[in-house]
Amino acid sequence: MSGIIVVHELDTPAPSRAADRSAQGAEAAVRRVHAAPAAPGTTTEPGPRTLCGRDTFAMRAAARTPPGEPGSPWYPPQEEGLVCPSCDAAMDDG
Template identity: 80%
Template sequence: MSGIIVVHELDTPAPVRTGKGPAQGAGAPVRQVHAAPAAPGTTTEPGPRTLCGKDTFAMEPARWTPSGQPGSPWYPPQEANLVCSSCDAVMDDS
């Protein structure tokens, strides 16, 4: 599962960082959990679109990293009820 970044679609727009300190809007509830390919040349930043085709610009990368172990989920287990079914279907096919 290398090259997959887990991203959170938030209920509010992505936090905007204005200098030092926490980003404004940080801690917004997660609406849905998506998978995105890593941006070219990096292993920590999502590419421009999720596997289901949504724009990742307003999404936040999750702290979760898929393990790549057979049978392990690509998403954080505690967020299983928030997983995008389209992203999950693509991940199941890979």
Template identity: 70%
Template sequence: MSGIIVVHELDGAVRARTARGTARAVGEAVRRVHAAPAAPGTTTEPGPRTLCGRDTFAMEAVPWKPSEQAGSPWYPPDEADLACPACNAAMDDG
């Protein structure tokens, strides 16, 4: 599972840009948890699309690292009910 970045799809449309160019939203509810391949040349930034094909531009990377969680799912266990079914299927096929 190395190279997978977990990202949150957040409710709400207001986002502020950080110095790194990532969308940052504070206090917004998580709508869905997605998996995305890491962007080329990095292990901490998601690529442009999730495994289900959604744009990651307005999503927020999660500190959960599947490669460091032996025996755990790709998503944070406390967010199992929010895991994207299509990303989950793609991870199962991988």
């Protein structure tokens, strides 16, 4: 599993004046967890697309790096319910 970066697709609610003021400094919630190949020449930056084909530009790299151990999940265990099914299937095929 080397060369895979776990990225978070963030939930970005529709902007409103009250929400903008109350959300300043607040961190966006994770909407979906994706897997992306590492960008060429790096092991810490995601490439331009996830394994399911989504653009990684607005995504945030997770603190977790897939361990590469057989049978271990590539995603953070506490985010299991947020895993992109297409990325998960691609990781199982790899």
